[in-house]
Amino acid sequence: MDDIVVIGAGQAGASLVAKLRKEGFSGKITLIGEEPALPYERPPLSKAYLMGKVGKERLYLRPESFYRENDIEALTGLHVDTIDRGGQLVIAGDREIPYDKLALTTGSVPRRLPAAIGGDLPGVHTVRSLADVDAMAPAFRDGARALVVGGGYIGLEAAAVARQSGMQVTLVEMADRILQRVASPETSDYFRKLHERHGVDIREATGLHRLTGEDRVTGAVLTGDEEVPVDVVIVGVGIAPAVALAEACELAIENGIKADAQGRTTDDRIWAAGDCASFPYKGKRVRLESVQNAIDQAECVAQNMLGAGKDYRPYPWFWSDQYDVKLQIAGLTAGYDRIVTRGEGDQVAFWYYKGDEFLGVDAMNDARSYMVAKRMLEMGKTPDPEAVANPETELKTLMRG
Incomplete structure (x- = not known):
């Protein structure tokens, strides 16, 4: 039975090890995190947690008991010095941790x-x-x-x-x-x-x-x-993929750790997921920085580490809370050439198009626009721009067109 080691105890790492167990993997799993805490949510840090509305204990993705009950060795506060690809060893100080398969979910670092x-x-x-x-x-x-x-x-x-x-x-x-x-x-x-x-x-x-x-x-x-x-x-000048460890062991780097559509790096025994990983998408190489991508890509990689052979297909979505405004974003909108506005004032949505293709939406306090747009992206449909702009249009009818 394989030993699987996951380096990076953020959202992607936590999702990956949980999915391995859910898929029935019974071998040894080791999750290594450099921070002293177990995996926790990052989005509330700069909002509810900073404002004192959420305590530290509510940030943790899973309680300590989850890792113990699922026989996942969670090593926190441990800095990995290097990866010996030839010997299939993760080296952290005086510790050598063997692996048959390795996943890098090292996330990102702030600029x-x-x-x-x-x-x-x-x-x-x-x-x-x-x-x-x-x-x-x-x-x-x-x-x-x-x-x-x-x-x-x-x-x-x-x-x-x-x-x-x-x-x-x-x-x-x-x-x-x-x-x-x-x-x-x-x-x-x-x-x-x-x-x-x-x-x-x-x-x-x-x-x-x-x-x-x-x-x-x-x-x-x-x-x-x-x-x-x-x-x-x-x-707040952005983040960069955490690639130092991958770079040091000579994995290919291209806007992050270069992975194929299934999450495999240029070493067949090493995989990557989350903020640190770039992958092919619609003829380009992309890297997505979001909680949703960290979860979905990590779960796909977990399945592929067990032999599923499934390409990762993202359906990107993001959100941001500012004052009493909830922004919800669906899709990747780079390269747009037209904006269609629906609504006005505090409740408004901007729909992005490139030629005849619908790319995504920015919806402010407009959950209905967000949900319909997200569903249409998943269905591969492009809503009629004039119908979107018309306030009399019932948005659900666009999905039947």
Whole structure:
């Protein structure tokens, strides 16, 4: 019976080992995580957990008893130094853990500000782990001055929580508009207005030259040499796939650990899933950063490690909560050339098209648009744009067309 080792104890790793047992695998399973905690949910960290609405115990994906009862050895707080592919060994300090099959679910790492501009000053935080959020939580107090660097969803969510905590918030984005890399101008406009209504000072086309302070950060110098005082800096400039371990053992890297449609890397005994893995999709190589992908891809890889031979087909969806707005996204919308708007005000959805192909939707407080669009993507159907835009159209009828 094979020994299976999984490196990376996040959402993908936890999903993979659980699926192995559910599929009837009875061999040895070892799950290795570098953080001291068992696998936990990340999305609530920067929202409910940071605001004190959810305790740490509610973040865990599974209780400790689950791993014990399913005979899964969960090794937490263990740093893997290298993978000996020839000897089929995972080496962590003085431990050598043998494997017959290995899965890499190493996730991603936050991009940080360079030390040369003050990125290593105390009071400068990223938002990725329990430790990150525990470290920044004391700074979230009424009247404190926060600088958020980055106008993507990570930065916008941080800005919303900071404002709800009574902080003065300035957000800087180097691009011409917030969300420029991931959303349409219409979606950018919606969230710019939302944050401005809540008192966030949004600076687009504005760079950060340097942070100032000695014992901790006290200010920031922006484009045009404008200086602003700050008490805390939250860095939301994206994440990068955690590929150092794979790269060191000479697996192919291409926008993440290069995997085939079934999750197999360039070593037939090693697989990859989640944020760290890229895979072929619609003639391109993509890497998806979402909870849904981490779960679905990891479960598919688990089945393939047991011989299923099944290609992974993603149906991407994402979400973001900011103030009283719930954004739900379905599909991958890069390359769109037309936006169709349905609804208005706080409840609106932007439907993305490329020629005659429907690509996806951004739905703000509009669960019906999201659910119908998601279902149509799964069915491979393109709804008539004029029908979508017509408020008299009952959306469910589009699925029968």
